[in-house]
Amino acid sequence: MSKVLFAAKPQAWDDYEHPLSDAFAKAGLSVDLSRSHAAAETDYIVFAPNGPLRDFAPYVKAKAVLSLWAGVETIVGNPTLTQPLCRLVDPGLTRGMVEWVTGHVLRHHLGMDAHILGQDGIWRDGISPPLAAERPVTLLGIGALGAACGQALAALGFAVTGWSRQPKDVANLRCLHGADGLQEALRDAQVVVTLLPQTADTQNILNARTLALLAKGAFVINPGRGPLIDDEALLAALDSGQIAHATLDVFRREPLPVDHPFWAHPRVTVTPHIAATTRPATAARIIAENVRRGEAGLPFLNVVDRQLGY
Amino acid sequence: MSKVLFAAKPQAWDDYEHPLSDAFAKAGLSVDLSRSHAAAETDYIVFAPNGPLRDFAPYVKAKAVLSLWAGVETIVGNPTLTQPLCRLVDPGLTRGMVEWVTGHVLRHHLGMDAHILGQDGIWRDGISPPLAAERPVTLLGIGALGAACGQALAALGFAVTGWSRQPKDVANLRCLHGADGLQEALRDAQVVVTLLPQTADTQNILNARTLALLAKGAFVINPGRGPLIDDEALLAALDSGQIAHATLDVFRREPLPVDHPFWAHPRVTVTPHIAATTRPATAARIIAENVRRGEAGLPFLNVVDRQLGY
Numbered sequence: 298m299s300k301v302l303f304a305a306k307p308q309a310w311d312d313y314e315h316p317l318s319d320a321f322a323k324a325g326l327s328v329d330l331s332r333s334h335a336a337a338e339t340d341y342i343v344f345a346p347n348g349p350l351r352d353f354a355p356y357v358k359a360k361a362v363l364s365l366w367a368g369v370e371t372i373v374g375n376p377t378l379t380q381p382l383c384r385l386v387d388p389g390l391t392r393g394m395v396e397w398v399t400g401h402v403l404r405h406h407l408g409m410d411a412h413i414l415g416q417d418g419i420w421r422d423g424i425s426p427p428l429a430a431e432r433p434v435t436l437l438g439i440g441a442l443g444a445a446c447g448q449a450l451a452a453l454g455f456a457v458t459g460w461s462r463q464p465k466d467v468a469n470l471r472c473l474h475g476a477d478g479l480q481e482a483l484r485d486a487q488v489v490v491t492l493l494p495q496t497a498d499t500q501n502i503l504n505a506r507t508l509a510l511l512a513k514g515a516f517v518i519n520p521g522r523g524p525l526i527d528d529e530a531l532l533a534a535l536d537s538g539q540i541a542h543a544t545l546d547v548f549r550r551e552p553l554p555v556d557h558p559f560w561a562h563p564r565v566t567v568t569p570h571i572a573a574t575t576r577p578a579t580a581a582r583i584i585a586e587n588v589r590r591g592e593a594g595l596p597f598l599n600v601v602d603r604q605l606g607y
Numbered sequence: 608m609s610k611v612l613f614a615a616k617p618q619a620w621d622d623y624e625h626p627l628s629d630a631f632a633k634a635g636l637s638v639d640l641s642r643s644h645a646a647a648e649t650d651y652i653v654f655a656p657n658g659p660l661r662d663f664a665p666y667v668k669a670k671a672v673l674s675l676w677a678g679v680e681t682i683v684g685n686p687t688l689t690q691p692l693c694r695l696v697d698p699g700l701t702r703g704m705v706e707w708v709t710g711h712v713l714r715h716h717l718g719m720d721a722h723i724l725g726q727d728g729i730w731r732d733g734i735s736p737p738l739a740a741e742r743p744v745t746l747l748g749i750g751a752l753g754a755a756c757g758q759a760l761a762a763l764g765f766a767v768t769g770w771s772r773q774p775k776d777v778a779n780l781r782c783l784h785g786a787d788g789l790q791e792a793l794r795d796a797q798v799v800v801t802l803l804p805q806t807a808d809t810q811n812i813l814n815a816r817t818l819a820l821l822a823k824g825a826f827v828i829n830p831g832r833g834p835l836i837d838d839e840a841l842l843a844a845l846d847s848g849q850i851a852h853a854t855l856d857v858f859r860r861e862p863l864p865v866d867h868p869f870w871a872h873p874r875v876t877v878t879p880h881i882a883a884t885t886r887p888a889t890a891a892r893i894i895a896e897n898v899r900r901g902e903a904g905l906p907f908l909n910v911v912d913r914q915l916g917y
Contacts, residue, residue: 393735393738395763395764396713396717396738396739396763396764397717399713399763400713400716400719403706403709403710403713403714404714404719406706406710407707407710409711409714410723412876412877412878413720414723416870416871416875416876416877417870418865418866420862420863420879421879422879422880422881425703425881425886426706428699428702428706429702429706452759452762453759454705454706551730552732553730555728560727561726566722566723566726567726569732570732571735574735576738
């Protein structure tokens with residue numbers, strides 16, 4: 298019987314206890330799932346970066362740390378973490394991200410807010426948005442999430458460019474890479490969506506210089522990671538009109554402090570890190586699959602490369 | 608040289624004069640386009656239902672009336688109109704409708720308004736919408752526009768049902784028809800989108816009885832025609848909570864009068880008949896193609912069936 302430690306916040310236990318037990322049973326695994334296994338006896342750690350566990354050194358037997366989150370930047374540099382670390386790549390999370398990104402791109406493309414906020418009896422017709430084909434959208438980051446978002450937007454007719462640090466090829470997208478590709482990807486884009494992992498290289502990738510490359514009045518949508526954007530540069534670009542609106546789901550500090558200028562800015566929409574939330578049922582199946590692989594001596598899925606940081 | 612009369616509002620002339628001239632030239636047609644041809648000498652009438660022309664009897668030579676609009680219900684019963692009447696079926700209009708419908712379905716699905724209207728410093732996390740696959744969406748009307756919208760929504764993962772009066776089969780949609788099918792299509796739907804033509808049969812198709820079939824807290828989206836909905840029944844359903852929100856683009860009277868209760872209702876979003884607007888460049892190419900067909904003795908595209916009314 299494998300001892301699986303659940304190391305996340307108490308609320309997560311309520312959400313995950315039954316889905317994980319069900320998924321282990323369906324995978325034919327004999328698992329003792331608990332929040333209080335002795336460290337030296339633990340075989341697997343189901344882990345959330347916002348939970349209490351920080352010191353992995355006592356878990357000498359643990360075969361893997363299985364994250365419930367896709368983003369692992371707060372844990373990847375932990376020197377006590379010597380076990381394989383697996384990110385969660387959840388199809389439910391990808392679908393949720395596609396829905397959130399597509400919805401907010403369409404919201405800005407269609408100019409919905411003017412109507413949602415302007416129910417004042419004035420019939421504001423005569424202003425048609427361009428068709429999506431005339432709206433260049435750039436995705437910074439075309440990993441699993443970014444590529445899926447790009448394909449959904451392309452299917453709706455948007456002119457989509459995807460950028461990544463290393464060369465990638467995603468169907469229906471104009472794919473660019475590297476430093477020169479970044480300039481080209483951002484130049485004259487009317488919507489930019491940031492879906493990069495958080496690393497030293499991607500920090501502040503949207504800054505005064507890169508925001509200036511976008512089309513005047515562009516929209517910024519960040520469902521990725523807070524530090525991808527230089528907050529001060531974004532506020533300045535919003536005030537100058539270079540950026541028409543920013544919809545931000547992630548921040549350097551979460552919850553976003555109540556006195557942060559993003560809350561009060563009329564051209565910023567703050568959403569509370571909801572773009573893609575892990576669904577317990579689908580996440581549990583993926584955790585169970587990795588335990589099954591560990592028990593069968595097979596390679597784990599979605600092992601984090603410590604050099605790359607994701 | 609064909610004499611083509613332009614019979615629409617003066618503003619439309621500003622929008623259409625050059626696109627139509629260009630399209631006629633590109634189609635190799637010799638056309639005299641004017642707003643003031645003598646009725647008896649006019650070969651074709653380019654027509655908008657909100658323009659001045661009401662009496663078609665003097666146009667004894669006209670081979671066709673070519674509408675700039677998709678909806679022709681205000682003209683189809685005109686007894687002086689004996690010439691073939693062609694609706695505009697514009698791929699740009701279809702794309703625009705797909706973008707508007709998809710955007711507003713996603714807006715309601717994601718609960719965007721709570722964030723757009725609630726930028727008050729409160730971090731409202733913990734409430735995730737279901738995935739699209741768990742959100743049943745019903746389209747009333749699966750003609751060219753409805754079918755395209757249904758397919759875009761299905762591609763995003765929504766569980767889409769399409770209803771039409773006569774049996775139809777649209778890929779990726781559960782298709783129902785007729786009176787029994789209507790009950791089944793509406794039962795437990797969480798979003799309903801009305802894209803039917805306006806006829807005696809479709810008038811008030813959303814009424815107290817049919818609204819009650821939807822899931823509690825459903826969303827109504829009407830980019831079709833105002834009379835498809837019984838306004839009083841919708842207001843009552845909004846007040847009872849049966850309908851959570853209605854986004855309405857079309858009305859019995861347009862512009863919607865400033866004192867209409869839809870403007871003031873907190874759970875209604877009025878948009879000013881913008882869901883699908885005809886783009887002059889694409890529309891002009893379609894008008895030119897029908898003139899070319901008329902000159903070549905070929906059947907016109909999109910001739911209205913006077914019995915069906917569309």
